[in-house]
Amino acid sequence: MNSDIIIIGAGPGGYETALYAAKNGLSVTLFEERKAGGTCLHEGCIPTKCFCRSAEAAETIAESEGLGIRIASHEIDFGRVVERKNEVVNQLTSGIEFLLKHKLITYVPQRARLLDAHTVTTDEGVEYTAAHILIATGSTAKIPPIEGCNLPGVLTSTEMLDIDHIPERLCIVGAGVIGLEFASVFRSFGSQVTLLEYAKEILPNFDSDISKRLKQALTKRGLEFFNQAAVTSIEQTEPGLTVHYTWKNQDCSVTADKVLIAVGRSPRIEGIGLDEAGVHYTPKGIETDDSLRTNIDGVYAIGDVNGRCMLAHAASFQGRKVIDQILGRDNHINLDIIPSAVFTRPEAGMVGLTEEECKQRGIAFTAKKSLFRANGKAVSMGEPDGLCKLIANENGAIIGGHIFGAHAADLIQEVSALMARHTTVSQLKEMVHAHPTLSEVVQECAREF
Ligand code: NAD
Numbered sequence: 071m072n073s074d075i076i077i078i079g080a081g082p083g084g085y086e087t088a089l090y091a092a093k094n095g096l097s098v099t100l101f102e103e104r105k106a107g108g109t110c111l112h113e114g115c116i117p118t119k120c121f122c123r124s125a126e127a128a129e130t131i132a133e134s135e136g137l138g139i140r141i142a143s144h145e146i147d148f149g150r151v152v153e154r155k156n157e158v159v160n161q162l163t164s165g166i167e168f169l170l171k172h173k174l175i176t177y178v179p180q181r182a183r184l185l186d187a188h189t190v191t192t193d194e195g196v197e198y199t200a201a202h203i204l205i206a207t208g209s210t211a212k213i214p215p216i217e218g219c220n221l222p223g224v225l226t227s228t229e230m231l232d233i234d235h236i237p238e239r240l241c242i243v244g245a246g247v248i249g250l251e252f253a254s255v256f257r258s259f260g261s262q263v264t265l266l267e268y269a270k271e272i273l274p275n276f277d278s279d280i281s282k283r284l285k286q287a288l289t290k291r292g293l294e295f296f297n298q299a300a301v302t303s304i305e306q307t308e309p310g311l312t313v314h315y316t317w318k319n320q321d322c323s324v325t326a327d328k329v330l331i332a333v334g335r336s337p338r339i340e341g342i343g344l345d346e347a348g349v350h351y352t353p354k355g356i357e358t359d360d361s362l363r364t365n366i367d368g369v370y371a372i373g374d375v376n377g378r379c380m381l382a383h384a385a386s387f388q389g390r391k392v393i394d395q396i397l398g399r400d401n402h403i404n405l406d407i408i409p410s411a412v413f414t415r416p417e418a419g420m421v422g423l424t425e426e427e428c429k430q431r432g433i434a435f436t437a438k439k440s441l442f443r444a445n446g447k448a449v450s451m452g453e454p455d456g457l458c459k460l461i462a463n464e465n466g467a468i469i470g471g472h473i474f475g476a477h478a479a480d481l482i483q484e485v486s487a488l489m490a491r492h493t494t495v496s497q498l499k500e501m502v503h504a505h506p507t508l509s510e511v512v513q514e515c516a517r518e519f
Contacts, residue, residue, distance in 0.1 A: 071176070073097040075396070076190055076200040078182045078342060081108020082382040083373030084206035085166055087389025092174035094397055099198050100175055101182035101190070106166045109208050109374070110382040111159060113228040118251055120155035121231070122413050125258035129415060137452065146259055148236050155231065184343030187366045191343075202368050202396055205349075205356060206385065207342055209335040209374035214243070218304030223311050224329045227252065233328065237261050241313050241326035243301050245272035247412050249332035250284070253293050254414035262292075264324045266299040266315050268333075273412065277424040277472040279439075279459060284418050284474055287455055291415070296322070304329055337375045360405075362392050384408050402490075409486040411479030416456060419482030422470035422489055423461060434464045438495075438518035440511050442475040447506040451476060458515045460485065466494035466519070477508055484512055495519040 075091050077084045080102035088100045105112060124146075131144050170177045182190040184203065191197050211226035213219050225233070227248050236259045242249045245267035253263045265272070272295065273281040285295060299317045306312075310325045337355035350357045350365045355377025362370045370392045373385030387403050394401045409421040428435040442448040442456030456475015463469050471485030488498060498516035503509050 071099065071196075072199045073099045073176065074200060075099070075202045075204065075393075076182070076198055077101070077204045077206055078184075078190065079108065079206035079208055079338075079373070079375075080106040080166075080170075080177075081206060081208045081373060081385065082110045083208070083385030083389050084108070084204070085170060086386035087204060087206065087372065087393060088175050089169055089172065090390055091393045091396075092172045094393065095174070096393070096396070097174045098176070099178060099200065100170065101178045101180060101192070103179075103181035105163055106170060106177070107159075107163050108382075111162055111166070113231060115382055116162060117155045117159055117231045118227075118255070119413060120158050121151065121255045122251070122415075124151045124154070125255040126415065128258045133452070146236065148259065149234070151259075152232065152234070181341070183341065184347040184349070184369070186347050187368050202370065202392075204389065204392060205342065205364075205369065205371045205375055206373045206389065207338040207375045209337050209380060211331065212334045212336045213331060214301075214333050216243075216301055216303060218306075218311075219331060221304060221306055221311060223306075223327065224304055224331060226331055230328070230330050237327040239310065239326040240264070240328050240330065241266065241311070241324050242330045242332055243313070244268070244332035244334070245295065245297075246332060246334065247273065247410075249330065250288070250412055250414050252330055252332065254288065254291075257288075257291055257293055258415065262294075264294045264326065265296065266301055266313065266324075267295065267297050268300060270297055272297070273418070276412075276418060276420055277459060277470075278426060279457065280418050280420065280472045280474045283455075283457055284412070284414060284416070287416055287474075288414065335374060335380055337377050339375060361395060362388050379405075379408055381408060381410055404490060407486055407489050409482045411482060413479060416453065416475050417478040418472075418474045419478040419480075420470075420472045421482055421486040422468070424470060424472065425459075425461060428461065428470070433469070435461050435469065436519060437461045437470075438515055440515035440518060442508075442511055444514065445506075445508060445511045447508050448476060448511070450506065456511070458511045460495060460512070460515045460519075462495045462519060466496055467492055468495060468498070471512075473511075475508075475511070481508055481512060484509060 074096040088098045180192040240261045242265045245265045299315045301315045312325045314323045356371035358376045372388040374380045411419040443454040453476035459472040461470035495516040503513045
């Protein structure tokens with residue numbers, strides 16, 4: 071069977087690209103070996119945000135007395151938390167399946183493997199051809215070579231989403247995005263959480279002001295952090311799972327009921343015929359140029375599998391860029407401006423360059439900050455802990471934005487949009503912002519320049 075485009079993998083990269091291509095008149099064959107929706111829908115963004123919502127409800131109730139609402143008693147029904155998460159995932163999966171019933175899309179619910187630049191085969195040996203092939207197979211959780219990682223109770227984020235009770239003691243290896251989101255959520259559910267992080271700071275890719283403030287806020291909530299901790303082994307002991315690590319030249323250990331391994335993700339490059347088709351890759355992912363082309367003409371790689379930026383929205387915009395190229399159409403998608411967020415409590419969001427990156431690259435910059443505690447809405451909400459930092463280049467154009475505080479994940483989008491339009495801090499000062507809103511924190515920051 072022949073189509074204009076073959077896409078392998080129906081995550082946000084694959085399925086959104088299929089829909090965009092079909093909307094623009096291209097025929098698409100889309101392969102998926104599991105369910106449409108990918109990591110984002112089944113084991114990433116969406117299920118974790120369902121947990122975040124339940125955690126937020128628990129926190130709001132815990133804090134309600136200070137807001138003038140006395141609640142006699144409450145308990146967490148974790149079975150219902152998981153059930154609700156599954157309902158949301160199922161609802162959204164059905165939505166995607168419905169959208170994919172497009173007349174120009176052939177959805178093949180099977181694993182596909184490349185045979186050459188224009189052909190793939192399924193496990194049943196059926197061959198499909200297309201002028202262009204997009205690989206969008208995503209990523210899997212990385213398991214470090216640490217003894218004991220295969221013990222029952224040592225889990226990846228995928229398995230952690232389906233546990234049947236709240237662990238009393240949770241140890242998390244890795245304080246990156248995934249580790250912190252789970253730490254924040256399970257702390258709200260009442261777990262005692264210990265994080266062991268190899269690097270000097272948590273969230274190594276974030277601006278250090280933000281990661282430091284986030285660490286302080288989470289420590290205040292009772293999370294325990296050990297940075298520069300090297301985990302050496304995990305063993306099953308009588309009181310639980312004992313994680314051994316070295317920290318400040320000492321041998322230390324912590325015992326927990328569950329251990330979450332959150333040390334990054336690996337591109338899913340195995341079993342998809344890359345060697346057969348001669349596609350170049352490294353353990354970091356399929357090699358691509360800035361147009362997402364691989365070394366083989368007509369073959370592209372988008373999303374986590376190319377290792378450029380492991381975010382759902384990066385994958386779908388990379389796909390859009392590829393389809394526009396195939397259609398010979400210009401676009402203004404700037405893949406250097408990709409906002410990202412951590413859904414902890416409080417949240418953190420970032421876009422563009424950090425101060426550290428500016429220094430490394432020798433870019434002249436000015437950075438200014440504004441505080442949530444000076445914002446009427448934040449104080450009324452009882453969420454005064456937060457910070458916005460804007461970074462501008464020597465012409466005053468915004469080149470980075472970093473926010474820590476309530477709704478930072480949504481607030482960062484304004485900075486992202488301004489950057490996409492090369493806005494200066496002086497222009498931002500003159501844009502009317504509604505009062506009282508958290509968005510005034512961003513404008514207030516511009517006024518500091
Ligand atoms: P990450 O790279 O963000 O963090 C992994 C952390 O583990 C790092 O801080 C690293 O220093 C640490 N680490 C590595 N080896 C270690 C070891 N042996 N012991 C202790 N610490 C160790 O990776 P992640 O949190 O697993 O997330 C994977 C990907 O998924 C990321 O690219 C992330 O951006 C993406 N993601 C994004 C979101 C979001 O946007 N909200 C949410 C979840 C995941």
